Amino acid sequence: MLDRNYIRDHPDEVRAALEQKGVEDVDFDAILDYDEEWRELKARGDDLRHERNQVSSKIGELKQAGEHEEADEAIETSQELKAELESVEDRAAELEAKLDDLLLELPQIPHEDVPVGDSEDDNRERRREGFDDLRELPEEVTPHYELGEELDIIDEARAAKTTGSGFYFLKGEGAQLEYALLQFMLELHREQGYVDLFPPIPVNSESMTGTGQLPKFAEDAYKLEGEDLWLCPTAEVPVTNMYRDDILLKEDLPIKHQAYTPNFRREAGEHGTETRGIVRVHQFNKVEMVNFVEPDTSYEAFDRLVDEAEEVLRRLDLPYRILEMCTADLGFTQAKKYDIEVWAPGDEMDDGPEEGGRWLEVSSVSNFEDFQARRAGLRYRPERHESAEYIHTLNGSGLALPRVMVAILEYYQNDDGTVTIPEPLRPYMGGKEVIEGHEPVGESALGAGEKD
């Protein structure tokens, strides 16, 4: 949420931001008008109330002095004031409620460094890492969704049965790889100074509003029937809202939390060749890093956060690139955002690198500045005697698991259809070095002619 004073004083900046982010469904002039009218009413209401307070206290005095006649007169005056006050304040309350709703739909203003653009084509590639010394790949890399089925470590069909499309079972070595990735990432971020959290998975509407998923993006999330609860769309929501309405101390900052959670997203209508397999699913695990920092340090924290997320891929020795998002590709809440995209060589896509394959977004690192803090009431006291100020929040995935798994299954694939396990993960898989897969189970396995 933007500061109302800021909006009054810098309307042109807000208009520019709306245009750069391509937001067209907000009537900013109406907001300014409402605010103007509200302030007038507020001033009038304050005056009336002042008058009433004076009359009221006089009534007390008169009554104690035993001057009942004059007291009754004063009561009459007070009653008249009351009626007028009510109409003024009702109108003001109406306007303020409207204003609050509208303000929740005003997006964050992009940081001045962010390249202005119209679409994702205007995003800038900052750098590319890990392509100098590539692994020897099979002639034809099998896409993860075929390989996962062949090795019987990913079972989408049976998940469709128990749950629906867009979900999957991981089995045996597949599930082990998932756990190994989790443990590995969490341990790495611990080294980077993160304190673990395991949050509640359902979150209420207030939390969803605090981080900006509501009110505009309700249709992206799963809602529990009969409850004011949503299935966690990202750990950002419970973790950022953890300190809602708290006042933190200067010495508390920066606070760095990491949290593993499952994430649930409806992803309505997202089916096609680009989303085969487990690259876009309704439930996936992710380790999220969230930083709470003093305002003037948030851009340092941003650079550090990108590096902390990258470290996962560096250690796994997976090639990737860093993309700087242009204004059009910034989210509603974001002032600045970098994406990290890992290289997955299994599927040819037009916008992939020269080496073939495609890019998969595995992390998004964002600085929200005080946008979320203002919505959620996240403050700190810069000096003991000073009044509280909004902090800055940032977060970054570190990382989203399924797409890392895709990259591993494709990039670490061997000629014989097995997958070499990246070294840092082996300690978490009982020393296992290669994923060899399982015999399929059930009558359908007979069709493959592999069981007598």
Place this chain on the structure above:
RNA sequence: GCCGAGAUAGCCUAGCCCGGCCAAGGCGGUAGAUUCGAAAUCUACUGUCCUCACGGACACGGGAGUUCAAAUCUCCCUCUCGGCGCCA
């Protein structure tokens, strides 16, 4: 789920029965005075909004109501604590 008790400023606490006279007091913090310096002491400041300002309004968990007037009375909600029940 049931019964009971509670929620007051950054923190701790009074006021609530019995409505009216700045939400009293303490702690912590900042500045000043004092001091060679410190401790102690004293003074001022230490929530939000509107206003260029003077000033004013609001704020006692949240919301609604009663009243000329609500921290105080009534109702609803949220959360916390205690007891009982249920439960992995």
